[in-house]
Amino acid sequence: MSLWRTAIFCIVCIQQVFGDEKSITGYLGQSVVLKSGADGSWNLTKVQWSIYKNTTYIAGLKDGEVTIYGFWRHHGRLELNTRTGDLTIKHLTMTDSMTYTAALVNSDNARKTVAVHLTVQERLKEPKIQKTLDSLKDGQCHIALNCNAFNQNVNLSWTPDGEFNGSYIFGNAVDSSLVLFMSFSGNRNVTFNCTASSGQQTETKQMTVGCSEEQKCEDCVVCGSHSVCSSCSSSVFLAIVLTAAIVSALTYSYTRREQIKDFVQSLRGSPDSCGDDEGKVRRDQMGQDTKDKKTYFP
Numbered sequence: 001m002s003l004w005r006t007a008i009f010c011i012v013c014i015q016q017v018f019g020d021e022k023s024i025t026g027y028l029g030q031s032v033v034l035k036s037g038a039d040g041s042w043n044l045t046k047v048q049w050s051i052y053k054n055t056t057y058i059a060g061l062k063d064g065e066v067t068i069y070g071f072w073r074h075h076g077r078l079e080l081n082t083r084t085g086d087l088t089i090k091h092l093t094m095t096d097s098m099t100y101t102a103a104l105v106n107s108d109n110a111r112k113t114v115a116v117h118l119t120v121q122e123r124l125k126e127p128k129i130q131k132t133l134d135s136l137k138d139g140q141c142h143i144a145l146n147c148n149a150f151n152q153n154v155n156l157s158w159t160p161d162g163e164f165n166g167s168y169i170f171g172n173a174v175d176s177s178l179v180l181f182m183s184f185s186g187n188r189n190v191t192f193n194c195t196a197s198s199g200q201q202t203e204t205k206q207m208t209v210g211c212s213e214e215q216k217c218e219d220c221v222v223c224g225s226h227s228v229c230s231s232c233s234s235s236v237f238l239a240i241v242l243t244a245a246i247v248s249a250l251t252y253s254y255t256r257r258e259q260i261k262d263f264v265q266s267l268r269g270s271p272d273s274c275g276d277d278e279g280k281v282r283r284d285q286m287g288q289d290t291k292d293k294k295t296y297f298p
Contacts, residue, residue: 021115025200026092027123036085036102037114046105047085051098058100059087092120125150127196129207132179136211142183143209147194149176154196161191161206168192187211 026032038044047061051073059080060067066080073095079088085104089096097120104112133144147156156178158170166184184190189210196203 021117023117023119026089026096026118026120028092028094028120030092030123031088031090032092032118034087034089034100034102034116034118035114036087036104037112038085038104038106042104042106042110044083044085044104045107046103047080048103049080049087050101050103055101061085089118094120096120121199121201124152124154124196124198124201124203126203127156127194127205129194129205131207131209133181134209134211136187139187140183140185141187141211142181143211145180145182145192145194145207145209147178147180147196147205149173149196151176152196152198154198157195157197159193159195161193164190166190 022035022037024032024034034049036047044061045063047059048057049059050057056071057069058071058074059069059078061080061082064082066082068078068080074089077090079090080086081088085102087100087102097118099115099117102114102116104114128148128150130146130148131143132146133142135142145158147158149156154176156173156176158168158178158180160168164184166182168180168182170178170180172178178194180192180194182190182192187210189208191206191208194205194207
């Protein structure tokens with residue numbers, strides 16, 4: 001046999017013995033099926049599933065009889081399919097993430113080995129949507145929605161469900177939350193989707209919202225026989241402005257007080273501002289005036 005034919009024969013043998021290496025993702029608390037890769041026409045006579053480099057057997061099939069080895073890590077959580085050789089792991093834990101190897105033999109004594117690398121992830125939770133603003137003014141509906149992903153490290157996005165005749169905007173997620181602002185005309189309902197995605201996982205939450213009626217006057221101040229009212233949006237805006245003004249005033253007052261204090265201290269410590277003799281004379285005069293005034297009151 002020539003050299004090149006020998007090389008091809010060895011490559012085919014290696015492929016049949018070692019097979020392929022596959023990757024699969026499972027989710028915490030759920031079940032996953034590890035495919036053995038056996039040909040559908042094969043009549044399996046022997047299957048051995050193992051882990052670790054020292055070939056620790058966890059499940060096997062021989063002459064139609066299934067053996068689940070009493071390895072503590074997967075105790076009570078394994079099932080082996082006698083026809084396909086597929087291995088099912090139930091109630092996945094994070095420590096199940098590893099490489100599993102299946103060695104197969106059929107009735108014709110053909111052999112195949114497949115390595116399956118399992119990665120266990122926590123499944124994404126469905127995001128939660130909360131309406132934070134609902135205002136109908138002059139036939140224009142303004143709504144704000146907040147999508148919360150429960151502190152998961154995910155990407156969040158907003159999309160209208162179907163055609164949306166209006167305008168909407170959202171920025172970047174902050175602390176796993178993403179706020180959507182929308183505006184549209186008419187007293188109607190619209191539907192938006194919030195999607196959380198991480199890797200190959202996606203979870204979507206949907207909410208249908210609308211404005212019910214025009215905002216009524218809620219804040220009124222009675223002045224004599226007249227009442228002065230403001231709308232809800234005006235009240236909120238006024239409250240924000242007043243709060244900002246008060247904070248600015250307090251900050252300015254504190255800064256000015258410190259400046260005045262420093263200025264007074266500099267005057268007291270300055271020799272040019274008021275000499276010792278002159279200061280003493282002024283203090284004596286003030287003391288004498290005080291004594292004179294006290295004589296008028298027994």
